Amino acid sequence: MDPYVVVLTGFGVVVLLTAWLPMVLKELPLTLPIFCVGLGAAIFAIPDVPGVMPHPGERIAIVERLSELVVVIALLGAGLKIDRPFAWRRWRMTWRLLGIAMPLTIAALAVLGHLLLGLGLATALLLAASLAPTDPVLASDVQVGPPGSGEEDEVRFSLTSEAGLNDGLAFPFVLLAILFAHEISSQTFTEWLVYAVVWKIVAGVGIGYLAGRTLGWLTFHLPNRARLSRTGVGFVSLGITCLVYGLCEMAKGYGFLGVFVAAFALRSTKREHDYHRRLHDFAEELERLLMMMLLVLFGGAITGAGLFDALTWPAVLFAVMAIFLVRPLTGWISLIGIDRPADEKMAISFFGIRGIGSVYYLAYALQEGSFEQPNLLWSTAGLIILVSILLHGMTVTPAMKRLDRHRRVRTRKEEVPAIRPREEVHPS
Numbered sequence: 227m228d229p230y231v232v233v234l235t236g237f238g239v240v241v242l243l244t245a246w247l248p249m250v251l252k253e254l255p256l257t258l259p260i261f262c263v264g265l266g267a268a269i270f271a272i273p274d275v276p277g278v279m280p281h282p283g284e285r286i287a288i289v290e291r292l293s294e295l296v297v298v299i300a301l302l303g304a305g306l307k308i309d310r311p312f313a314w315r316r317w318r319m320t321w322r323l324l325g326i327a328m329p330l331t332i333a334a335l336a337v338l339g340h341l342l343l344g345l346g347l348a349t350a351l352l353l354a355a356s357l358a359p360t361d362p363v364l365a366s367d368v369q370v371g372p373p374g375s376g377e378e379d380e381v382r383f384s385l386t387s388e389a390g391l392n393d394g395l396a397f398p399f400v401l402l403a404i405l406f407a408h409e410i411s412s413q414t415f416t417e418w419l420v421y422a423v424v425w426k427i428v429a430g431v432g433i434g435y436l437a438g439r440t441l442g443w444l445t446f447h448l449p450n451r452a453r454l455s456r457t458g459v460g461f462v463s464l465g466i467t468c469l470v471y472g473l474c475e476m477a478k479g480y481g482f483l484g485v486f487v488a489a490f491a492l493r494s495t496k497r498e499h500d501y502h503r504r505l506h507d508f509a510e511e512l513e514r515l516l517m518m519m520l521l522v523l524f525g526g527a528i529t530g531a532g533l534f535d536a537l538t539w540p541a542v543l544f545a546v547m548a549i550f551l552v553r554p555l556t557g558w559i560s561l562i563g564i565d566r567p568a569d570e571k572m573a574i575s576f577f578g579i580r581g582i583g584s585v586y587y588l589a590y591a592l593q594e595g596s597f598e599q600p601n602l603l604w605s606t607a608g609l610i611i612l613v614s615i616l617l618h619g620m621t622v623t624p625a626m627k628r629l630d631r632h633r634r635v636r637t638r639k640e641e642v643p644a645i646r647p648r649e650e651v652h653p654s
Contacts, residue, residue: 236269240522244515257619259364259581262518263612266525279523279530282589282604290589293582296516297393298485300362300582302467303509304390305489306502307370309378312494319380319564319574320387326560327553328392331358331578332399334552342540342547343606348406349597355399356588356603357548357610361581362389363517364615366510367622368577373493373502380566381573381629390490393583394430394483398422400587407595421478429479431487437470438491446496455501460508466492467509520582524611533608536601545609549617553578567636573629577622580607580614 243265247258270279282289310316332354339350369386371377401422405414445454445462454462467485474484493502527533557575564571584607592600 237519240518241515244511244518248514257367257615257622258514258518259521259615260619262521263525263528263615266522266527267529268525269522270526270530279526281531281533281601282527282585282608283592283600284531286589286593290586290593292516292520293586293589296363296513296520297482297583297586298467298471299464299509299513299516300366301390301393301482301486302463302489303506303513304362304369304386305486306463306493306506306509307373307375308383308386308390308490308493309370309374309376309497310383311497312490317387319384319561319566320391322560322564323384323388323557323574324392324395327556328358328395330556330559331552332396334556335548338544338547338552342544343538343599343602344540346598348403348595349599349603351399351406352403352588352591352595352597353603353606355396355403356584356591356607357580358399359392359396359583360385360389360578361583362393363513363583364581364618365389365577365579367619368573368579368626372510373506374498374500379630379633381570381626384574385577390486391483394480394486395427396583396587397426397480397482400591403597404591404595407597426478426480427483429477430474430481430483431479433474433477433479434470434484434487435491437473437484438488439495441466441488442492442495445492445501446499455499458501458504460504463505463509464512466505517582521615524585524608528608528612534605536599536605537609538602541602541606542609544606545613548610549580549613567632569629569632573625577618577625579618580610584611 243261244258247261314321332351335354335357336347336350339345339353340347343350343353345353365385368382369389370382398418402418405418441454448454466488470485470488471481474481524533554572554575557578558571561571561574588603588607591597592603597603
């Protein structure tokens with residue numbers, strides 16, 4: 227049988243399932259990512275399936291580019307669907323998660339990587355930095371709804387904005403791990419601080435903001451005949467993604483950060499316009515299709531490429547601690563002092579989903595530096611991603627429904643006017 231025909235047929239099946247499955251799975255404790263991984267694992271477990279499923283390390287350049295593409299498209303969608311205007315105080319939970327939870331997570335995972343897995347400083351830091359950011363691709367079920375839908379409570383907003391920003395902010399630590407893998411001195415550390423921490427973040431945010439505002443003017447504020455929004459086409463979102471990401475990368479800035487900021491800046495130029503919904507919907511459909519294909523391959527790598535062959539019991543313990551201890555604990559610590567209900571803080575701390583972004587960082591760094599036990603890194607990261615997909619996928623629907631129910635009860639209680647006690651009547 228011609229492998230091309232088989233691949234073409236399989237692609238058609240994936241496209242149809244991408245459109246159909248979300249409706250079927252909506253009310254079940256089962257998500258599209260879980261189904262995709264299971265489908266890939268089942269297909270590539272069949273003997274003599276046309277083609278051989280390679281290990282990610284054997285096609286690392288392709289893995290890097292595929293994961294990079296799906297992440298940047300997800301970041302555009304995340305930026306477009308945030309309704310809340312920017313304000314330092316109103317985004318305070320996001321800053322806590324970025325400035326406290328993520329560095330603590332990197333430090334904790336690096337220590338665990340050294341103690342449990344016996345990794346050197348560079349490799350332990352790389353694994354920690356790759357697993358620290360929450361994923362904008364697999365976290366769609368805990369994110370805010372489409373633009374203007376009103377589905378933007380504090381939990382969904384915090385997780386969406388965190389996933390949108392921390393993929394770019396984890397990159398300095400990945401670059402630091404690459405630096406440790408080569409040669410580090412006071413001079414190279416200073417260069418890393420200026421280049422990877424200051425310049426690349428400033429360039430990503432600055433170019434993203436300017437590009438987003440400029441595109442917003444072209445889309446909504448030109449004379450009526452020339453407005454880009456009059457086209458009504460959603461594939462403009464793909465052009466925006468590629469343009470902004472390319473500009474940021476050419477300026478040596480963080481493209482992930484730039485795309486999210488550009489999408490948010492574009493949305494802010496005319497926040498209530500219906501065209502934002504069209505751009506978001508196209509980006510979401512494309513993201514879902516690419517995600518499904520990538521996760522089918524991920525499932526195939528598990529059964530057909532021996533992705534977990536390098537797993538050890540210490541690596542399993544590392545994965546369990548990363549998911550059930552490190553993220554929940556660092557997330558909770560970062561939110562201390564925030565006046566929000568305990569169940570909301572617990573949800574934000576627990577739903578730190580790991581996914582495609584971690585794959586990208588590993589693929590990128592393993593091509594840039596010499597790291598020990600790369601197969602162990604792939605196996606450990608793959609296990610954490612798999613457990614995260616299964617655990618968070620099965621718990622997200624009931625958990626978010628419960629939170630919404632509690633939130634409605636609290637809102638009703640706050641809206642009920644206080645009843646003044648009847649004054650005692652004393653006989654004269």
